[in-house]
Amino acid sequence: MIGIYAHHHGSGHIQRCRQIQRQLAELGEESVILSTSEGADVVIADDGIDDAARPHGRAMTAGGTLHYAPYGNAGLRHRLAAIAEWVAANDPKAFYVDVSVEVGAFVRLMGVPVATLAMPGLRDDAPHQLAYTQADAIIAAWPSWVKLPDHLAAHASRVHAVGGISRLRPLVGAQRDPNHVVVMAGKGGSTWGPEDWDAVEQACPGYRFTYLAGENRVDDPTELLSTAGVVVTAGGQNSIADIAVTGAPAILLPQPRPFIEQKLNARQIAGAGLAVVAESFPAPAEWPGLLERAAALGADWLRWETEGAALRAAEVIAGAANGASTSTIAIISLADASRAGHLTHQVNLKPEGTQHITVALADADVLRKAVPKSHVVAGERNLAAARNLGARTAIERGAEILIFLDADCVASNELVNHYVEALAARPESVVSGPVTYMKPGELRTVAPDPHPARPNPAPGHLEKAADYNLFWSLSFAMRAQTWQRIEAQFGGFDTGFAGYGGEDTDFARNLAAHGVELYWVGGAHAFHQHHPVSSPPWEHLDDILANTAYFHSKWGDYPMGGWLEQFAADGAIELIDATWQRTGTP
Template sequence: MIGYYAHHQGAGHLTRMRGIAAALDQPVWGLSSAAPPPGWEGGWTTLARDDDPHPGALADRDPTAHGVLHWAPTHHEGLARRSAQIARWAAEERPSALVVDVSVEVTLLARLCGVPTVVVAMPGRRDDRPHRLAYDTADALLAPWPRGAHDLHWPDRWFAKAWFVGAISRFDHRSLPDPVPAAHPGRTVLVLWGAGGHSTTAAQVEQARAATPDWTWVERSPGRGASGDLWADLQAADVVVTHGGQNAVAEVAAARRPAVVVAQPRPHDEQVATARRVDDWRIAVGCASWPSPREWPELLDRALARGGQRWSRWSTGDGAARAAAHLDRLAGDLVPGAGS
């Protein structure tokens, strides 16, 4: 059995877990502070939260352990309980490996329990001390993006154990249909937000809408959809304006849509790195922040000109299957409980 830890922030970690789990040849046990996703059939451990009360209220409890970790506040009951849950799970279930998506602390705790770890590598600069510790101790690094996208500053020791599988989307392997007639006259922009929140305001979107009178703007976010079918919404859009989260970008890539990728503030400039790379590779238009109203007409036209076919460099359509194949091989090489 393979374990999979999915961070509760946003929806991307859980979505990626479901895609990889469905492609694996062996059972998967999920661990998260979030509830199991609908239809989950494997084992599940709902972990205690380590961020209650609000993280700001815990700032004086040395949460970084003098700069060595990202989040381990002292004297926190939830942190103690979740650590005990993970250790107990490792002892009782004896997993062959744990995929960590993502947490430096879970990576280290699992390894201290003798569980081999596969760390999901993230965009942005990850050369801080905690990330180096997690990446160095991992048995493998799972990179859900193409080689060269976010690894330009990696040391050789990380390359040696990295699996570059490309984007992982729930829409992988879907056949691209004939163009869907837009529900609005003229050209359509689909604005795609995620569950992780965004700093762009409704007023900023309205200003962009006003600056492009020949375009119809439609927004979609968790709980607020253009329709009940994201795939159809993507296909109906002439241009998708999306935040730079990995999951959203993967789904736009799978749909091969012209896009403007606008980074939202995240630690380690995660989304800025993605927006910069898709722009450098001329896959889509990338912006480090929400553009001014006067920039939008040209940005949409440039996205249309670039088209959507270059997304094939980012998304091969079998990212989850490739990740699962690596995990199956790794698990086959590991014998839980072996050693002195």
Template sequence: MTRPIGYYVHHHGDGHRQRALAIAEAMGEGVTLLGTGLAGRTGLVPAIDLPDDRIAADFSDSDRGGGSRGERPPALHYAPFDHDGVRRRTAAIAHWIAEAQPRLMVVDVSVEVAMLARLASVPTVYVRLSGVRDDRPHRDAFAGACALLAPFHAALEDPATPPGTVARTFYAPGIIRAAPVADGDERRILVVLGRGGGDGDGACWAEAARALPDYRWEVLGACSVPSEMPDNLCLRGWIDDAGSAIARAGLVIGAAGDGLVSAVLAHRKPFLCLPEARPFDEQRSKARRLAALDAAVVVWAWPAASDWPMLIARAFAQRRAGWPAALDTAKGAARVGTWLTTLPLEAASARCAAS
């Protein structure tokens, strides 16, 4: 029997799960997902639902893995003491590795899981997100991996990324799940709120919708209900098929997370980008590159009501002017699947052993 590929799915936001599903579905079989909150959310793709390792409000360890009981090791990001979820999570991953004997672990993303897999004698592919990730934990995770996977265009790479890291990276833009082909309705503005941020402010989106009454505004994600709802605003909440909604939209508004940017670029939609604060300057780094390539109209602060018509007009005009040649998107999920199945792990394992 062919040995499986394990794919660790981080539970912050939903982009990691969507990316993992797109790759697993493109490969057809042989991939098992591991992560928290996966039960009932992976379709036909096999999954291991892991215990949660997040710190609850009543967690008693005030030093969060450092302080009087010992400093947090410099090669780790997250090492709380006396956390039962961390213990059981580590045990579950190690048990699955021992039983399934995977040929490879894709880690999207966790320095600690990458190290656990390496200690369990499994080659790893580490998913590199955007931003400046030159801290010790990331450097060690990159060095211990057999290869690096970037779910974005090489043209969106942060200029500060070391050349050695770039050389070891497989760039795979357009990792999205299949969506039906649809003609966009230019009068339909789609706002996509990711799971990684806070809830959207319905009053702010109501103000934006009132500024352009001839457009239909739809908001996906958690959003408060405004006290006065304009007729042209619809709050749809969470939906399973955001990709199809993006395909049907005339223009998309959202942050600069990898999942949304991949979908917007794959469907070549006019994009009004409102980057959010994230660790390692992730979204701001990507937004700066999108702006430099004329792939999005980037807004760094919340617009005044009177600015919305001008911003929407700029985004439409930008797309009518053409598409950046550097951002042509191949079928990202299929490319990653082929790459993973043909990655020469014997030679890569030798390089890992020497790192």
């Protein structure tokens, strides 16, 4: 069973839901529509209130986190109670919400996977972002070529552009009357009135006008839209989809709607050359020219991708119902007692729904007491060997996604989600996110300011690595199968690197050499806790010399070049016979 919620404003939401419901049935999925709209399978209480009684501020929006949660609204309580009762009785596999931030969040809180609709308009506000973040899938009822709006960029991997969804079907053999104008007004209301059209008709002699509004509205406008010389309508999604199905020359008059939905929708149409758009009602004298322009436009409405759109939407919802992500995720870290304080922050701030594994470079008993919520395994003081052990341990414990996080790092709340989505998009790759270095005494998981030496794509974006040398081991992730393939191909991290440095650059070189793609993941932020460092790290000089020599023997060049140059400038080392050697004590 799949639940469907249809918003009650206008008729477009429930019409779209009916089309999707029919296609779900074709896929063998039973579904039920809940809505205040008449004709829903389950009619729930109306939560509307008079404008005069509408509360403001926190009393309406819960501090800007929701759109509509007015204090004291009995209808809202009855409405949500009915939804909860239906969910409890039917145990749905998923719930498609078209549309409501509040219903989506409410259903998700009941442990049900949610799919939602991305409406046109400017929806970068916190409530919409909450809805998109919580959704397992986001259906966009526009064609695949439409540029993804900026406010959906962080959710790009879950957005499915299915095309315009219409209840109409093409009328084969229809002939257009070039002098017939059909004016179609949706149930959401319009800013024009009969007197406006009286003046237009007077300015357009020779044209015949038919009005589909109010009592003149028809259940099936297919024939009228298929034979009209020009159709005039607002800028709603369903009206545009109906025009696309019937291939009608069109003039769009976008109406004022929340989040400037129709205005931005119409601009997209105009930019694609599919219709003439007037953002305000044109003067009567302008109409003859507008009608001629629309008729001559020759728009290719097939580009709106309406054929099969409802089925594609149903497939997305069915996918959310049957394939909700339940991957077991492990965060793997390496530490000894000197990092116990930082490690406790990492473990206790990690996102829920993850297991944590600590490989003890030493002091395993101390770490078990410091981080009882982490599975601590005793390793050896070799970073490469410890990472290999951590990966094997995670896989033995059932992990399907491995996230390696330096002991000094804490994860942002979005790190795990962005890594999971990146690996869903690029399952055979290694992915790595940006790291912010914090000041002494600072601890946070928000307001990232990433290190400038590494890529920092926009949230939700993946950038294929051009330079594998930029890989660092502070924060990266992969699927368990990828690790097993890596281990089979080149053994994972090379344990020939002893002590400090070089093993992560070597690992990246091996990724490139064996055709494993590396991607930088926008939004997967980690935050590095401050600790005293020396630059260059004199305490690791001997390890660095040994490891750079070993690296050179494998790859023919030297890693950590900046540090080597600083050591040389201070007289500690010198390049002799193409080998860095100690020449003194600084």
